[in-house]
Amino acid sequence: MSTAPFILVSPASRGVGLGLTRHYLRTTSLPVYATHRSSDPAFVKSHILDAQGMDDSSAERLKLLGPVEMTDEASIKNAADKLSAELKRQAGEAGKEGAAYIHRAWFCAGILHPEKRFEELDYDQILKTFKVNVISHLLAMKHFAPFLPPRSSSSEQGPAKWIHISARVGSISDNNSLGGWPSYRCSKAALNQAIRTFDLNLNMKKIPALCAGIHPGTVHTDLVDGGAFWHGPDPAHGKFELPDAVERITSVVERLQENQRGRVWDWKGQEVQP
Ligand SMILES: NC(=O)c1ccc[n+]([C@@H]2O[C@H](COP(=O)([O-])OP(=O)(O)OC[C@H]3O[C@@H](n4cnc5c(N)ncnc54)[C@H](OP(=O)(O)O)[C@@H]3O)[C@@H](O)[C@H]2O)c1
Known part of the structure; x- marks a missing residue:
């Protein structure tokens, strides 16, 4: 069966998802499907397209x-x-x-409630963090997996790649010194387990796709800006402006091989240990 590939980015309104959407519009000729939660899609569309390198084809391919x-x-x-x-x-x-069928899918939803101390934990904030950072990703696996290529198909471009944005702080073995952000940390650790489990499922069903997680570094988005954790780019220490981060993580994903599936990789292409 022949297949026509497309890109899926969810959500695409701000931050890493916005950067990824623009990247694929700029660097491929594929349709790019992008989710948002705004009641003003015309505004979202013009915002995504309001960047260097966008042309009539970008506008046509952005859905x-x-x-x-x-x-x-x-x-x-x-x-x-x-x-x-x-x-x-x-x-x-x-x-x-x-x-x-999906060629590349990116699931980016994430919020950070930056508790410094356990005394600051709040039930509703923890619940919201898990809803966005974990449960929405599981439900994306449930509802968007049918758009992956079927087991009978093959592509010259190799397996489809289904990526969730995770974070290094989700690593349990890496959590040695500062601690902090318990709800966010725990949510990313749970997301990493979801990534592993979904990937095993794809493999078992012989779907020509792999699932992995990506740690993008510290990226200048509202997630860190709102929390005043941003003190300027410092690529040597993993701190990037958005376009730089997007270039790095998309390049890591293009290089991902079968034997790297089900795990989490950072912007350098090095594994974030579980
Ligand atoms: N920035 C970093 O340094 C960094 C580091 C490591 C990992 N990450 C991860 O990277 C991912 C993207 O983060 P970011 O930095 O791009 O954050 P961001 O700039 O704050 O963007 C968050 C995105 O998530 C959407 N969103 C949040 N809650 C939602 C909800 N309930 N329903 C629908 N959409 C919702 C926002 O949509 P609206 O525009 O509608 O609000 C926005 O598109 C997250 O998973 C984050 O944990 C980021």
Whole structure:
């Protein structure tokens, strides 16, 4: 069966997801499906396209899926249903036999409630952190996995790559000195287990795709800016402006091999130990 590849980025409104969406519009000729939770898709679209290197083709290839509230399963499922309907419509229009499948998928949802001490832990904040950082990723696996290539298919470009943005602080073996951010840390450790488990599942089903996690370094986005953790780029110590981080992590993902599946890799291409 022939397949038409596409990119999926969720969410794409800000930060790393926005940078990745622009990167794929700029550097590929593939359709890019991007989720957002705004009630103003025209604004989201113009914001994504308001960057260097965007042209008419970028505008045509950028397809928004939304609004998607990551703490609501019905909302995530609704986006997957919209994607399915859109792909069927396009296949019908083109009279194609083959279907469109994910080539690269990035799941970026994450929030940080930066508790310094255990006394600062708050039930609602912990719950929200786990809803966004873990549960939404599990539900993306549930609802978007059907868009991966089927086991009967093959691609000259190798396996599809399904990536979750994790963080080094999710590593238990690396947690030796500072501690801190317990809810975020625990959520990323749980996400890493979800990544491993989903990858095993893909492998068992012989789906031509691998799942992995990426630690992007410290990236200048609202996540760190709002928390005043940003004191300027310092690439030697893993601190990057957004375009630099995106170049590095997409390059790591392009180089990922079968024997690296199910694990978490940093912006240098080195493993973040579990
Ligand atoms: N920045 C860093 O230094 C760093 C380091 C390590 C790991 N990470 C990870 O990288 C990922 C991306 O972080 P970032 O730095 O790009 O953060 P960001 O700039 O704060 O962007 C967060 C994104 O998540 C979306 N989002 C948050 N809660 C949502 C919800 N309930 N429903 C729908 N969308 C929601 C936001 O959408 P709206 O625009 O609608 O709010 C926004 O698109 C996260 O998983 C983070 O943990 C970041």
